[in-house]
Amino acid sequence: MIDATKDLILDLKNVNVKFKVEDDTLHILRDVSLSVPRGSFLCVVGESGCGKSVTAQAIVQLLPDNGQISSGEILFSEDNQVVALNELEKFGKQMRDIRGGKIGMIFQDTLSSLNPAHKVGRQVAESLLQHFPISKEEARTRVIELFRKLGIPDPERRYDAYPHEFSGGMRQRVMIAIATICEPDLVIADEPTTALDVTIQAQIMSLLKELQKTAGKSFILITHNMALVSEVADHVAVMYLGRVVEYGAVDKVLRDPRHPYTKALMASVPTLDADKDVELQTVDGQTPSPAEVTVGCEFAGRCPYVINACKEKTIEMTQVGPGHDVRCIRLDSNGKLPVLTGGASHE
Amino acid sequence: MSNVRTPLYKVGHIKKHFPVLGGVLRRTKGYVKALDGVDLEVFRGETISIIGESGCGKTTLGRILALLDKPTDGELSFDFGQGLHDVTALRGEEQMQFRKKVQMIFQDPYTSFNPRQRVGAAMDEVLRVHGVKDEAERSARILEACEMVNIRPEYLQRYPHEFSGGQRQRLAIARCLATKPELIIADEIVSALDVSIQAQIVNLLLKIQKETGLSFIFVTHDVAVARYVGHRVAVMYLGNVVEILPADSLPEAAEHPYTIALLSAVPSMNPKAKDDRVALEGEVPSPIDMPSGCAFSTRCPSVMDICRTERPVLKISNISKGDHQVACHLNKGAK
């Protein structure tokens, strides 16, 4: 785990989340432990169904009605006090103060996260007015100032514009404004640039990094884009089917991935300098449903390194280096995977 | 690759303008110039990747190339075997001949099959409409196509909703392959899929090309995938092709300022890449008020006076010569 003596702004300890879907109970988050040192940038990476978005929702207690945190703790450090977010009432005053005030959230789909019938400036100001006893004029001034800082051109006029009058990139800046106007210590961004062009993505990401550097904000970025992670993150957590399978400092995990899934993920994405004679690595089959895997390693059904022991019981995290943890029993004493000979095959 | 070959499909200065209607009388206020003079050639056995960001017109281009939309101006010519033949005005049986040779796969795997039709029946119907009368032959072709995309024959009885996104794209590919086309236009076919599934589809396309010698037009916004999949890459910006170059020579050989900026914006594992990043200011201008002269002049870090008045044309690159064309006033090459 991350050095426990560091000042952590957020600490998830063994969080389990279950969802009731029709008559089944699905185990969506499995024993998730993550820590975010103050002022650092954590990326949570995975493909669809891994639970990364659910993790974000669990932190701010915005799980849908049929979901609940069945066990574990979510500790948030605010004003020198540690609060267990999972124990707060979902819509109670304390949680509402924290949401938006101390923890800001940026979502992927800006079109549906912004109220199309309200002017944009007002929506940002609303967030401010909810948390601070200031006047409407004062709020307006601060919002316009933030718009300017975030690179929204002509901020006084744009204050009175509606969401549909903005492009995708500009709307995302508005979302960032809403998320940061109250100067929260922690900002959680769920795939904020997935729907945006790569040039706009570069602009937005450099904005976020700027906020981290100058304002000392901590970030949790949820994404599926490994290259993006390598550029912005300090730490990265790789998730698969609700479980964190690899976790550590970004240069350790990305340059020297140890978990078979992390390795496969990295090798399946072509980079600009990829060797075209090397086939992209794929993983057999697709992500199973949580109901299908209840015992043993979640990745066992598709892993090229699988042995019988993998399916028998829950795998624990092992430390393979300082600040680098991997959840795999196939690692030898040096923390490396064995060389594949024939290899297992699935499907 | 020598340029003396005849192309399979030649795109000649294609324009697509959508009228913008306004006012009470719905008069034409202006035009959205989705495509403003696109020139391109696709050769047999090659994959050409078309990249660009939103608003560049790549999807509109794909649809026009598949004859799903009519161009406002320009020529499309396809080689049916006896040299290039104009296809924009084809009707009826002749158009059907074209459609047998040129197929399209779409971006959204979840709606590209009729939800009420079993996938095998869907494929069978296409072959019947294309005139394959013998049932045994239709079955054989379908089975062969399924084998190539790794779908088990017994799954043909199922309905589309019983398949995952990746499987549906494979089925869409099989549906095209069964008709034995010469060119497949793939419009962002992997964008809606998880990265590990994208890899499966990309590997599949490369394998198909190796085994069948089909041509592909691969439209995508993902630059790295475009480079990996294509033999050549065409870069589009605001309705124009600004650069065409061999995929292998990316990223170093890129010349057009937009291409350079685009490439540098791609997140990279290489720590040095961030320092070299060309930060593009502002946003893509609206395709209604197109800047006069070069479309990129409003954001180009190397803009010159001539750029604002005169539109540059695609010319062979003076630097790399060969199979590399750029539409930029910085390129002082001969045609």
Place this chain on the structure above:
Amino acid sequence: MSKKNHDQQSTTQIFISNFLHNPSGVIGLIIISTLMISAIFAVQISGVEPDYIDPINSRLGPSWDHLMGTDQLGRDMLSRILSGARQSIYIGVLASFLANLIGTVLGAIAGYLGGKIDTVVMRVSELVMTFPQLILVLIFVSLLGQGINNVIIVFALTGWMTTFRLVRGEFFSLREEAFVEADRAFGFSKPRIIFKHLLPNTMSPIVVAFTVNIAIFIIAEAGLSFLGLGVPVTTPTWGNLLTAAQNPVVVNEYWWLWVFPALSIATFVLGVNFVGDGLRDVLDPRHKSLITKNKWKKFLVGRFGSKK
């Protein structure tokens, strides 16, 4: 529902089995099938012909011999109501079917082709819709004369607009779908796309509209016949049995002459509405297990939107 065979079940089979588990649908189905079966066996159940005149036993209240009493000519009301059911249901179903047919074909063509054809048909539909319906019906009836088949034709000609708009709307949205584009890219002809691909995907609203219209037309016929404009009294329908209620004496003293026909109409219409509700529930794409086998994935996609 056996999960084992889920793969092999077609959308239709899944839908039928879902419908049979829907309480509203099942109740409605029971009601209308009971009524329809009774209608077929009218004579057997009541024991007497509907036009068997028996003046001695006229105007008798309900009794064991005559469960629903007798009318002024001594005819058994139960028998008349049950055989009246035949006509009313026949009218309701056939008129609804024809109206739906017209609306569907026009809606499909206008919806897919758009442009001028759409504009023309839309204006026609608006014209028919805004014209006061009763007057329109009266005009047609006076032109064609009375009689069951004429009533059906009149209803079909004045009642197709709702289905038309429904189908047209569906076609507008469906024609942008990728599989329609794919069909066009494969060179499928317009009729093939419209009738073989798009139409089956609009069956849900059409079927619901069909059941709703049955109820509407049965009530419409009742109203028309009550006014003496629909089916002449020689053939009993629920509607013209109600003409008895035009007489205030009947309304007060011989209540069984109009209450039972009214109740029959209400019961049948209720049953049809229940079936319609059941159909609407079952055909709702958010209804469980109709669409994705992997319901967890569908749930997540529905909840959180992104597929990544």
